[in-house]
Amino acid sequence: MRDYLIAEISSSAVRHNLQLFRRHISEGTKLCAVVKADCYGHGMAVLWEVIAGEADWLAVAGPGEAIQLRDLGYKGEILMFFSPCIYPPGPGGHEAVAELIARAVTLTLVSAAEAELVGQAAAKGGMKARIHVKIDTGMGRSGVPHTESPSLIRQIRRTEGLQLTGLYTHLATADEADKSDALRQIDNFRQAAKACGGVRGEGLMLHAANSAGMIDLSESHFDMVRTGISVYGYQPSDQMHTHLPLRPALRLTGRLMQTKDLPAGSRVGYGLTYTFDRPGRVGLVSVGYADGYVRCLGNKTSVRVGGRDAPVRGRVSMDQIIVDLTDVPDGRVGDEVEIISPDPASRHSVENLARLAGTIPHEITCGLGGRIRRVLAE
Numbered sequence: 001m002r003d004y005l006i007a008e009i010s011s012s013a014v015r016h017n018l019q020l021f022r023r024h025i026s027e028g029t030k031l032c033a034v035v036k037a038d039c040y041g042h043g044m045a046v047l048w049e050v051i052a053g054e055a056d057w058l059a060v061a062g063p064g065e066a067i068q069l070r071d072l073g074y075k076g077e078i079l080m081f082f083s084p085c086i087y088p089p090g091p092g093g094h095e096a097v098a099e100l101i102a103r104a105v106t107l108t109l110v111s112a113a114e115a116e117l118v119g120q121a122a123a124k125g126g127m128k129a130r131i132h133v134k135i136d137t138g139m140g141r142s143g144v145p146h147t148e149s150p151s152l153i154r155q156i157r158r159t160e161g162l163q164l165t166g167l168y169t170h171l172a173t174a175d176e177a178d179k180s181d182a183l184r185q186i187d188n189f190r191q192a193a194k195a196c197g198g199v200r201g202e203g204l205m206l207h208a209a210n211s212a213g214m215i216d217l218s219e220s221h222f223d224m225v226r227t228g229i230s231v232y233g234y235q236p237s238d239q240m241h242t243h244l245p246l247r248p249a250l251r252l253t254g255r256l257m258q259t260k261d262l263p264a265g266s267r268v269g270y271g272l273t274y275t276f277d278r279p280g281r282v283g284l285v286s287v288g289y290a291d292g293y294v295r296c297l298g299n300k301t302s303v304r305v306g307g308r309d310a311p312v313r314g315r316v317s318m319d320q321i322i323v324d325l326t327d328v329p330d331g332r333v334g335d336e337v338e339i340i341s342p343d344p345a346s347r348h349s350v351e352n353l354a355r356l357a358g359t360i361p362h363e364i365t366c367g368l369g370g371r372i373r374r375v376l377a378e
């Protein structure tokens with residue numbers, strides 16, 4: 001037992017969420033679970049099989065994640081979001097692309113130059129690379145600009161070794177209450193798809209929705225939804241019009257490493273930013289910003305010890321935090337401490353920690369560090 005930080009990942013919560021999405025989308029719409037960034041920090045190695053049991057596709061960011069999924073034994077459909085231009089040109093890049101094609105990873109293309117690279121790599125190995133073209137319909141991030149997509153698509157269709165199977169886009173504001181920008185993007189996407197003959201039922205899959213689109217904007221569903229953060233049980237934002245009863249998958253626990261009594265007037269932690277105005281009792285908990293417990297949570301939240309709240313006092317250190325045990329008299333060294341709760345209403349839920357830290361749930365879970373052992377729980 002070397003591990004003192006344990007992330008219990010609830011398989012039933014993840015299954016519940018995916019089944020909820022299945023009922024929320026229409027029957028002909030496929031469900032793609034996004035497992036990039038180590039399943040948003042929850043642990044791909046422990047969780048992929050649970051997710052693969054419910055989803056039709058899995059999506060990753062880069063090539064390492066795609067290969068990891070295949071090495072773990074996943075045999076279903078994989079979509080890789082990054083386009084292969086992240087490889088340097090030359091034989092090394094060729095080989096890496098050829099491996100992805102050989103292992104049946106559907107690749108994203110955004111430019112003519114990389115269409116040529118991927119086409120050559122495929123043709124050389126006597127293979128067909130399955131391609132989804134990513135279209136920028138207004139977010140200004142990755143993708144071919146929607147006005148230029150018809151010519152790229154014509155080129156891909158002419159290129160030996162490439163088989164165009166899908167078109168997609170990504171929405172910038174689906175998590176906001178006002179959907180007008182998202183609807184404009186969807187309109188641009190429809191027109192771009194029409195311009196290249198890629199409408200429903202003609203062999204090309206169209207997809208646009210992230211978690212927020214899946215939950216809150218049925219116009220974005222098309223042939224597949226790409227759900228990330230909500231698979232793990234978190235609301236994409238607090239501006240959703242539709243409420244889906246998601247179940248957070250993660251519970252993070254650590255240990256009480258030391259307890260001690262402090263006289264009134266004691267100040268604690270780096271910068272001595274908290275002062276006890278009465279005699280107090282503190283405990284040290286084995287988690288810090290190196291584990292993703294972000295530093296700005298200092299003095300802002302609490303953990304749970306023996307069923308009671310113990311407020312965090314002073315700044316978060318790299319490996320530990322100081323908590324107030326004045327009202328937890330029976331807290332003992334070695335006791336389990338709940339650092340992140342799976343109850344969304346809890347003060348130390350992922351969503352509330354994100355709020356307190358001025359960020360989104362994605363950043364909190366993706367930041368969970370390598371010292372935390374992920375274990376699959378019921």
Ligand SMILES: *Cc1c(COP(=O)(O)O)cnc(C)c1O
Nearest residue numbers: 034081170210211226227228229
């Ligand atoms: C990460 C990502 C998603 C998932 O987004 P969530 O907000 O986590 O649901 C979907 N599509 C693309 C292209 C992405 O990069």
